[in-house]
Amino acid sequence: MSKSDEFLQHITQGNTHKGDYITLGAAMLDGKTINNAFVNIPLKTMNRHGLIAGATGTGKTKTLQVLAENLSEKGIPVLLMDIKGDLSGLAKPSPGHEKIDERHSLIGLPFEAKKFPVEIMTLSEQEGVRLRATVSEFGPVLLSRILDVTETQAGIISVIFKYCDDNKLPLLDLKDFKKILQYATNEGKAEFQNAYGRISTASTGAILRKIIEIEQQGGDLFFGEKSFDVQDLLRLDDTGQAFINIIRLTDIQDRPKLFSTFMLSLLAEIYATFPEQGDTEKPKLVLFIDEAHLIFNEASDALLDQIESIVKLIRSKGVGLYFVTQNPTDVPEAVLGQLGLKVQHALRAFTAKDRKAIKLTAQNYPDTDYYNTAEVLTALGTGEALVSALNEKGRPTPLAATMMRAPMSRMDILTDSELKDLLHTSELIEKYNETIDRESAYELLNDKIEQAEAEEAKRKAQEEKEKLEKAASRKSASRSSSRQNPIVKVLSSPTVIRSVLGILGKMLK
Incomplete structure (x- = not known):
């Protein structure tokens, strides 16, 4: 048996699945595509999370697009974080191209141009469905971790929430939270101290500064009503295709705090509201987080711990998380270890640091007799990737250098008029x-x-009235005592006194 035949048998046996699956493309050996050596990803393991990585221009976004299309086609809702603003083309079919036909001929897979149901969403003032959440929905623990406060300050935040619960004060937006912070150390200081103990002005001042930081990054637009119901991410259209929900984030690349805040609140809300699903034939929802380093680079240790916990637990709710970034090292090891699917596009070795990163990346993939993984990583062309997935039993499938299939939808953005038409049809x-x-x-x-x-x-x-009345009373009494009775006044006059004395003198004689 030739090496090529052995490889074909190796790949097809490892990528044959009993349940439904997504075909990413065809495996390659020695730089050549092996026709019909399909690389398949079972839907059953799509809630085991994944990574799409690679240098700029190697095809990460197109891989994300292919996965989103196939999930939608199979009735699995998708949420995409569109930071570069190049995913809205999913709403229109591909115009086709001879290079696409050539690629699919090599893969052995027919090409079909197709559009998909798309909902455009926004965290900012851009057009789209507004995504909001209230401060109360965050709760004291999540809010404290996002603000990266000390243990003492976190305790104060818990007290603030308790006071608002006890006194039926809804915490909806940031101005609500700022107001209660100011009230706790000013007008309501005595009330708080009697009920909950002393609250430090220095601590509330530090919390207030953290809140202002969130505000400056656009948090005042995100916090408030009407709160977004995560169940609206799970809609299907009339044909049974699931909606691809695209969040436009092109204007918040320089506001990582807002991005992290939104992501963590969304994941927490999904985890809190979705029922336990266990191992099912397909996921309930799949999220793709583009430019994932924006979450991790600016995150505090407490925030990272929270993200790691949610990544570990949320798959039981039938939710898959896929991180898209240039280098796998952008993702913390604790999170990287939880990712079942890895699609690694080419990496470039321009410096010694790059070469070291490539060696570390190669170690994250299963051993294979068919590739020198580190060498292949630098030799992959655009639209090619190393793929490692999990089969239905949770075991890694054979590592395959893969020629990726082309997206069925447009590989470009919508025009302004097309975007307006799409927004006009939105039910949300x-x-x-x-x-x-x-x-x-x-x-x-x-x-x-x-x-x-x-x-x-x-x-x-x-x-003041009582004081004036008392003063008036005292003055009146003083005047009254200084006035003499008219009879007393006459009798006490000098003339009368002399007359009385004269009479008394005569009587004594």
């Missing part, structure tokens, strides 16, 4: 794009402060 924009600012902690505390100030002013006015 009307539901979520109205800004609601109902009565919450900010307004209720202002009313409470105004009422307290009015009562204090009334009390002071009453005290």
